[in-house]
Amino acid sequence: MAEAHQAVAFQFTVTPDGIDLQLCHEALRQIYLSGLHSWKKRFIRFKNGVMTGVYPGSPPGFMVVVVSYMSYNKYHKLDPSLGICFMTFDIKCCFSDSQKIVGGVLVGTGLWITIIFIMRNALKCLLSWHGWMYSRHGSVSLGTRLWMLLVKVFSGRKPMLYSFQNSLPRLPVPPVKDTCRRYLESARPLMDDEQFERMKGLAKDFEKNLGPRLQWYLKLKSWWASNYVSDWWEEYIYLRGRGPIMVNSNYYAMDFLYVFPTSIQAARAGNAIHAIMLYRRKLDRAQIKPIYLLANKVPLCSAQWERMFNTTRIPGLETDTIQHMNESKHIAVYHKGRFFKVWMFYDGRLLLPREIEQQMERILADKSEPMPGEEALAALTAGDRTPWAKARDAYFSRGKNKQSLDAIEKAAFFVTLDDTEQRFVEKNPIKSLDSFAKSLLHGKCYDRWFDKSFNLIVFKNGTMGLNAEHSWADAPIIGHLWEHVLSMDPFKLGYTEEGHCCGEPHPNLPGPQRLQWDIPAECQDVIQSSLTIARTLADDVDCHSFPFNDFGKGLIKKCRTSPDAFIQIALQLAHYRDKGKFCLTYEASMTRLFREGRTETVRSCTMETCTFVRSMIRDETVREERLKLLKEAAEKHQNMYRLAMTGKGIDRHLFCLYVVSKYLGEDSPFLKEVLSEPWRLSTSQTPLQQVELFDLVRHPEYVSSGGGFGPVADDGYGVSYIIVGENLINFHISSKHSSPETDSHRFGGNIRQAMLDILDLFQLDKKAIK
Template sequence: MAEAHQAVAFQFTVSPDGIDLQLSHEALRQVYLSGLHSWKKKFIRFKNGIMSGVYPGSAPGYMLVLAGYMGRARYAQLDPSLGLFSKAGKYIPVSRYMSLDTQRTVGGIIVGTGLWVAIIFTMRSVLRSLLSWHGWMTERHGRISWKTRVWLVLVKIFSGIQTPTLYSFQTSLPSLPLPSVKNTMRRYLESVRPLLDDEEYKRMQELALDFQKNLGPKLQWYLTLKSLWATNYVSDWWEEYIYLRGRGPIMVNSNYYATDFLYLFPTHIQSARAGNAIHSIMLYRRKLDRAQLKPLYAIANTVPVCSAQWERLFNTSRIPGLESDTIQHVSNSRHIVVYHRGRYFKVGMFYDGRLLLPREIEQQMQRIIADTSEPQPGEEKLAALTAGNRVPWACARDAYLRQGKNRQSLDAVEKAAFFVTLDDTEQRHDLKNPVQSLRNYGKSLQHGKCYDRWFDKSFNLIVYKNGTMGLNAEHSWADAPIIVHLWEQVLAMDIEMSYTADGHCKGQPHRNLPGPQRLQWNIPSECQSMISNSLAVAQALADDVDSHIIPFEDFGKGLIKKCRTSPDAFIQIALQLAHYKDKGKFCLTYEASMTRLFREGRTETVRSCTVETCNFVRAMISNETREKKLDLLKQAAEKHQQLYRLAMTGQGIDRHLFCLYVVSKYLGLDSPFLSEVLSEPWRLSTSQTPVQQLELFDLVKHPEHATTGGGFGPVADDGYGVAYIIVGEKLINFHISCKHSSPETDAQRFGNHIRQAMLDMLALFQLDPKALKMVVSGSCGELWLRS
């Protein structure tokens, strides 16, 4: 289908009269426009690089400093060059080429520029020191101390007057601090105390104290050296050893998903929904390339967070290796790859020197859907290689997919801006059957058929036959807040662009638009056998996943705030109560927290199962008085907020322990303490999906714009994975996962326990659910974008 539309730049024939050369003016025009677009993009990137490089300096600031310096020198009748050229004249015959006045002017410009650069570096150093202070996180809402007020003013002043871009603050962010071994040991023992009996705790205490006294200081010395040398002492090792060196499937185990609107169905036409979504994603990429995205802040427009993870959002793919994978990122990509009914299509995103419009992208998607050609041998289930174990995928890729036309097709997939699946199933939130419909929807986004998503791409856009859509994202290159920021804008733009009355994208199809290009594969039988083996592994993993999604509509953060409790702490304590009711015991609990207050920061662990929380749970199970339960709940919430603040400010324990373990392996030293700590299973893994751009959706006027959030697979075979999103004031969505193969877990049962735990905890406060007056409380840290 598509090959007939491919343009060629010239044609020629050979005859007795010589060579007859026929140029295609349309093809040459497209070559010219493509080159023009490329050079414009290079210029914009160069300009933005300069602007970010000199931030918080600016062109007006430079002119002001230069004019002030030159004016001051002339007023005082001083040499503005400070004798620069007179000293240089001893070695270089400057006077032959410049007069004395010219030398002074040029020298003054050089000295003034040096002064401007010195001011920039001073401002950066002061700003970095200011951002290293985190006392603002303990302030109560509406009760900011004078110290914090002065600090906020200073941060504003030293952030400069220039409007910052996404990467402006990168060089001003502080480095992640390295905790002491003593503090880490103390807080580790505190975290495991509720999980161990007296004898087990005493043994662990002896191991920790021995490590603190003997091996710990030696490992800490190397880690201190790295923290002084590297930008971030954790992130590179975390990416390498936690993600890229994993040899098991990344599907379910690592990749995560994001969902569509919960109640809104903008169009039933698959190609139209894809048209608007793909165009929106490409517009977002253009903003990213031009540095037009605003930086994110912990406190509104004051305390910036690291933006480094945005760099690999597009044009990125994970490449399998025998021992370790790598991340391949190309600077630019002008196409996407679309999968439909077992076929792969390369679709250019630009024509006539511009981005395709939504209706034109819909036209391309409809051409793919209308294509009746059959998959080539081995093509349909090729992507199962990305869903299975990594070593067979690496072997198959090197042996069979890096030669001939397979190489060109594989490059098209791996270097695409992103991957799109036009799914041939229908998914949606069915109000008549909410439990099963949401379960099917979540599992489809999480793993699909195991061969209809390219799990190695930075993200897959999945558009279903009935117009519902979602994302599946690879985890190694970045964390969930980056994908969520993109997804929020895509959904908001989808509402803004809207559709025609009959469900199509607005606009007109393009008469001369070349069609999609069908990718060609030559997959031998040996490779097809490897595909079948990978598919069997992936299918067994997918079939074992139990999923349950709860739109919890009984109450939201509005009533939780009336309880004068942090919404996140409230939910985490409810999860502990639900888990105890589900299994009759406590477990090591992982809650993800971001460390993006620091340069190249990613995540840290909040160990949510604390002594205080366990005391509250036991009180809820027993016949303690309501007042006693409330008091214990307050203690548990305060402890949770303290742990969260420590994690966000670089004082967590798990990343430190991880890095100490890596150093021990490099040195060839065995530590019984570290080996035991790093092997402890996280039977309850939790994460809050961040809502970062509240201004995009007015849920008061349009409650149908609520999203479902996203989810991930369980970390332990006998544990639960729980993702949750706080949507507006009245809705909290939970995504629960576990494995059917474990007799201890059941996703729907655990979901019922969560719902009941939330209601039981709210009942302690004896509030009127119909109350409209809001009492906002909590710390400034609650304004954080949670990961």
């Protein structure tokens, strides 16, 4: 192949006259351009590191401070070093112009750094105040307005993605007494009197005896570490799990619901991959804008973006690790049992969409058969972690297997050119969306590399989606990338009339590299064992995804109720109708108001919500009473959400206290019982973060379906929802077929009815409001 010859930089032949070197100028040119690209990237990273390190200062600000300081000293004929640098000399005799300049620059630099330090710490103090969260919707007090003005003043100009990291406050450790009180309050609706009194006794004993000792160690960690929760959460909740991460941990994101930009698989892959690589370039240059709350005034932590690309979860015997590469110039692609390495750069530039489509076309046209054991190799990442760790060490630590595995694990991300067709079908919406969700969640159990930070999955008919590993970051981070891709694909990159990517194929582009494997029979047995475990898990998952378009947040806001509180209360009503009882409920909330914050739990099954649900079950309750109880339940939910976001949640504190107790070898019946309680209803909202990218008023069809995840408990439900625009809410429900208590489709019907029943309490004229 011509491409193979171009990849060789030089050849040599030994002759009687000596060694005859045959240089390939094209290959040497590519090496030069590749090196130039790498050095440019290093320089940009160095520059961004400096800019972030001195933020909210800047080079122009440095010049202003130094020049102003030196001008002031010259005008008043002062010693620019204030007597510090040259105190041992007679200034009148020895202080030359050059010494004055050096002294002025040094002291001016110190003054500039001092100003930065003051601004950064002032901003940190301002961001530690969260009173703005308690303002009534639509009204802002004078004190909050003044606070917002000060935040803007101390935030500097033109911040980059990581500019605010050193200005974010640390996550506070709440008092043990407060956490125990809030826990008991959350547990009350789920226990009878005898159970509750017993738990009160355990909590009181813990609060008086072991708790203060554990709290001391936790406070010590909070003073020393950037975040007292995140590293333990990553290690013990994610990386130390020995079960499959497929279904149990990984989650998915769907394509557009109603729009199909092209039916050509290679073309859709070309645009999507190019858009993802453009996002990575912006990320490398820190050109992505920080995420804010409260009218772009309150910044959120950006630390989770650092490992989005070039990242893989590496299996271990007892705990996994996260491997992150600073740079990767290729992607790994899977199609019909074969793995390929595809370079993303040529001629010192990123491949264009039509050139990437060209590479995908070559892979799709490749008729070679998989090598023995290659087709189902990725099942190792879908099964239990320990067998995968042992197999990786035994069969993939040397030779061609190591080289091929490195090509996958060190790739920017993983791509699957799926040989099935998935999409929303209007004539059969339920079956089509359910199949789509299951395919993105687990596929065939061997056609996604579940260890990669994320997999781009492009189906045969041009539909696509993502499957993401959870340990490195939470769903909003990958959601930000996905919003960028969906907005770039049809609007900015576009397609030709025939459905291909815009542009022309490259005449000399080297083709994809087929990865080579030598997988022994013993390893193939391990692969089959992992595949059996993964298939059993995947076949048990009952997925149901549906768009709820009867109304959306626009109508809910007319009820003067938080849309999230409205939906969470509806979920409680639906669950009670579904199972005839309440359960411990998990709603994910973020703690990114603090440095390196991740998530906290909102225990949304409250006494107030349960009281409202019972009122909806009893026919004799009047509408006015139900509305009053609904308002109380919504206010309670909002308050719990605020507490979770501001570091006053329950579960992360108790989790860290439990970790400390294990390190100390102490046994706590209270902590053990609290952390063993199953979350039979696990919920999460997928926020739409970049609303400016989608004009849903003029183009309501360009809506994302959001994404979902597997059930957390064997007899429970997993529910994800995304509020899109004013009139649509997409739900994703999962459970297990093996549980006689659950049925995802039945629960979906209960959710729909609960939403309608709660809205009917307000007796709104929907047509008039719309």
